[in-house]
Amino acid sequence: MKHKKILFVCTGNTCRSPMAEAAFKAELKRKRIRWFTVQSAGLQAETGGGMNPNSKQALTEAKIPFSDTFTSRQLKDEMIKEAYAVVCMTESQCRALEKYSNVTSFYRLAGKEIPDPYGKSIDTYRETLRGIRECFPKIIKGLKLDSVEE
Numbered sequence: 001m002k003h004k005k006i007l008f009v010c011t012g013n014t015c016r017s018p019m020a021e022a023a024f025k026a027e028l029k030r031k032r033i034r035w036f037t038v039q040s041a042g043l044q045a046e047t048g049g050g051m052n053p054n055s056k057q058a059l060t061e062a063k064i065p066f067s068d069t070f071t072s073r074q075l076k077d078e079m080i081k082e083a084y085a086v087v088c089m090t091e092s093q094c095r096a097l098e099k100y101s102n103v104t105s106f107y108r109l110a111g112k113e114i115p116d117p118y119g120k121s122i123d124t125y126r127e128t129l130r131g132i133r134e135c136f137p138k139i140i141k142g143l144k145l146d147s148v149e150e
Helices: 016-030 053-061 079-080 091-096 106-110 124-135 136-142
Strands: 004-010 035-044 086-087 103-104
Touching: 004 016, 016 035, 016 053, 016 091, 016 124, 016 136, 053 124, 086 091, 086 106, 091 103, 091 106, 103 106, 106 136, 124 136
Parallel strands: 004 035, 004 086, 086 103
Antiparallel strands: none
16 A cells, blocks of 8 residues: 655744654554654745754654654645645644645644744743644544554
8 A cells, every 4th residue: 555645834844843743653653553654844944954953852852763864845735735634733824725625733633733932942842842742642533544444
């Protein structure tokens, strides 16, 4: 079976969406949910930038593996069209992509938005990662990831 793509989207693809990508990969592996590829992109990303050091630190402290070679990517129409689901951090990001039927948000799936930690303390990044991870059970259920046929 061909892998289906889950795409997490934030603004710059250096803080929230890379953390969500890494943490969701780990969660799917832990739950033995296969057939999904997890990626991320940004609405206003500078292509080729690295992950924010505070994002890396929060992931490392949580013992969540991530790619040392991660580079930010600008969201493109083709990426959205290829995805099984696109999950935005905020409702405003989701509304910007409302012409696509496969776009949703943390709020729509789990009842909370994920605010941008950019420029804030490491504690804010830790809290952001916690907030992202707390939403995963509802995201998995809402996207029906645990019932997709192989």
